[in-house]
Amino acid sequence: MSSEEQGYFTEDNSAEVVISRNADAKDARVAEVMGAITRHLHAAVKEIEPTQEEWFEAIQFLTKVGHASDDWRQEFILLSDSLGVSMLVDAINNRKPSGASESTVLGPFHVADAPELPMGSDICLDQKGEPMLVKGRIVGIDGAPISGAKIDVWQANDEGFYDVQQKGLQPDFNLRGVFRTGDDGTYHFKGVKPKCYPIPDDGPVGKLLETLGRHPFRPAHLHYILEADGFETLITHIFDPDDPYIHTDAVFGVKESLLAKFKRVEDPEDIAEAGFDGPFFEVVHDFVLAPTS
């Protein structure tokens, strides 16, 4: 329908009138997306019935989120994360076949050029924190081991900070490493037991979370990117199920299948075999990669 046939804007036909203006859009996908956004946005406004003052508060909030964003801090991504939008987009783009390991959000702390290390290396370069051994297998949906799989792992230290957040305080590439599986598909490396940490909560998103009675914490986790020829790349975490925030991750990244047991090992023989000086945490977790389609 043309704009003229559509008639003037009313409370009833509001979304239809706005969308009718996109009839000559130069980009069909943008018009489709803006059509859906317009419909859902108008439905939300009609349900909320904001006062003029509330509408202006929303304008001011979005403006503050924009002003809090720069090359180093992305408050709109924090907002997307905090409202579950980032995880929803991740879920939509990573529907895995039955049996394959599930994905979760990448997060802002991956670095592209972490060093490739010999299997079994300790990624903790400053000896701080409780020692941890992580091991398992990288397999296909058929259970067959994947040889030559690249395991890119990174984690926060025992204070909840990544190396890039503490330049000068942590060694470069602390708690990061890239490993490659052999023919048996197994992997193992050493690190430190991760801690929960808050997302940056000193901006407008942090204030919103506080008003909503929400904490800003992410439960303790390890990040992974797993790549292998013939398989879909998997971006995921494993989580400590005993973390106090495991049911309330501020960014909704936790999935049942990503829970990994962090088992405290105290037996002297096991300690000696693993090459530690004292008790350590052992995490056994297998990853199942989906074939490329």
Next chain:
Amino acid sequence: MSSEEQGYFTEDNSAEVVISRNADAKDARVAEVMGAITRHLHAAVKEIEPTQEEWFEAIQFLTKVGHASDDWRQEFILLSDSLGVSMLVDAINNRKPSGASESTVLGPFHVADAPELPMGSDICLDQKGEPMLVKGRIVGIDGAPISGAKIDVWQANDEGFYDVQQKGLQPDFNLRGVFRTGDDGTYHFKGVKPKCYPIPDDGPVGKLLETLGRHPFRPAHLHYILEADGFETLITHIFDPDDPYIHTDAVFGVKESLLAKFKRVEDPEDIAEAGFDGPFFEVVHDFVLAPTS
């Protein structure tokens, strides 16, 4: 349901999980609003199924809108205007009883301290543009004249600019005036025939409109705020129905009831009676105010 009972976030239960986190909100209205926003936002994402790249484009767009906003320019209001949200909020907050004049958006160019002028004054201080006489009555729903009604009127000049946009080029308070009705409820004043003009389109909202194949123009109009004791304040425009953009106002402000005929008067007797030197435009428009409830 508590966060633990709700279970982990999935594509299916995404909005419910996010909303369950607001159980201990400090502000019930904010929680209600954010609940509705979360539901509609997740519904939009599920319908759109954005790629990760499209999601990031949306993040970047919102960031640019924030960065384009400062004390002088409010790009988020422009976005709200351009998507019909501002008019929808106006409609929701100004449901008028049958027979009362309808409202439309205030716009950013009202100034609070325009001078009160004798009835009949010419608000055009620089003699530029085509002369115009505007007249009519301010009445209640019962048709009775409203005495002492305050008429605050402002308009763009014949080039489409308000005085505040052309400081130094237009006299201060050009094309602004405040009038007060007498016992008969009538008003009349002189101005210039307004022109259509674009909303600021050199920012991210302008680019979006261009991609959507939309122009940035508002059809020619006069702004009014009408106030009288015992009546609801009315913020509205009247529009030129012959304007090329009358069916496609970039901010969706036009309503059927706000169309006013701009009649060209050429009869020498009428010209002399109105006190002009040559042909002028005559606009006759009555306003009906709703009683305060």
